[in-house]
Amino acid sequence: MLFVLAQMSILIACGSLWQYIAPKHIPTSSHRRALTDLVFYILLPAMVLDVIWNAPLDSSSLQISFLAVCGLISGVSLMWVATKLLNTTQKQTGALLLAATFPNATYLGLPVLDQVLGPWSNVIALQYDFFACTPILLSLGLLMARHYGSHSVEVHPIKELLKVPPLWAVTFAITFNFLGIPQPELVHSGLSILAGGVVPLMLIALGMSIRWSSLKISLLPRILPVAIISLLIVPSSVYFVSGFIGLAAPLAEAAVLIAAMPTMVFGIIICERYQLDSELYAAAVTFSTICSLATLPLWFSFLS
Secondary structure (H helix, E strand, O other): OHHHHHHHHHHHHHHHHHHHHOOOOOOHHHHHHHHHHHHHHHHHHHHHHHHHHHOOOOHHHHHHHHHHHHHHHHHHHHHHHHHHHHOOOHHHHHHHHHHHHOEOHHHHHHHHHHHHOOHHHHHHHHHHHHHHHHHHHHHHHHHHHHHHOOOOOOOOHHHHHHOOHHHHHHHHHHHHHHHOOOOOHHHHHHHHHHHOOHHHHHHHHHHHHOOHHHOOHHHHHHHHHHHHHHHHHHHHHHHHHHHHHOOOHHHHHHHHHHHOOOEOOOHHHHHHHOOOOHHHHHHHHHHHHHHHHHHHHHHHHHHO
16 A cells, blocks of 8 residues: 555656646646546546446445445534534635545545555445535535535536536446446447546646645644544544445445545635635645545555
8 A cells, every 4th residue: 555655646746746847838727627627528437437337236336325425424524513613714614514524536546446456446436436425515515615605606406417527427337237238349448548547647637736835834723623534533434334234345445445535626616616715625635635645554454
């Protein structure tokens, strides 16, 4: 695990360095947006379609989704209690709730599981995210952001879900899977080639999204609970629930590792859209990502 994280850290560092050495003919944010759009609209849907089309969809898929929901509930509940103790403002509360609830299941979780457990774990990461986390984020998560942020921004959860290409890919993949439609070799080869770019580009995009300037000592009392909840308590709850429902050990290990991922990057966009404290959220992303370099090996050692 340490060797894998060291390799991934190099790619993340390349993304962070690119923020400063990128050609100035276009803004740095445009570089990041182009890269993330490429992954989000083309490469990731190709991987989703390729993996879930041939994956065994059975009761374990429902168990993975249930574990993800349990993780989300434990994260948002504990962070809500913490915000009451910290006496945070409305905008800070909304940002912290998002930060502690939704893990970076795809942009970091998928690459980590792929390298540590093998390609078979890709389906677990995708199910954890697109069967539970993403739909809840773009429905209840947006409603929560609007509640604590700007009420002037309209929320249309169904429209937001329809704008997510990986969810369309999930829908088609599940349909093809249940209908027993075989995947042509030519289609599989093409999708595999596209999917091959997902892991490195995701890590580089993650590095480009980290805002090092957001880390301030004054924010530590508020972002430290986010790291403790998302990196330690939430995966612990997923671990115990997985044993209670009898999920097979390899699948449970993958689910716990996904639950132990740091704060997702996409939440920064939500915070900016609904006028939450985006600087605080960015600090939580950076801090939890750094801390995860220490906690993920511990979880992997414990589960092994």
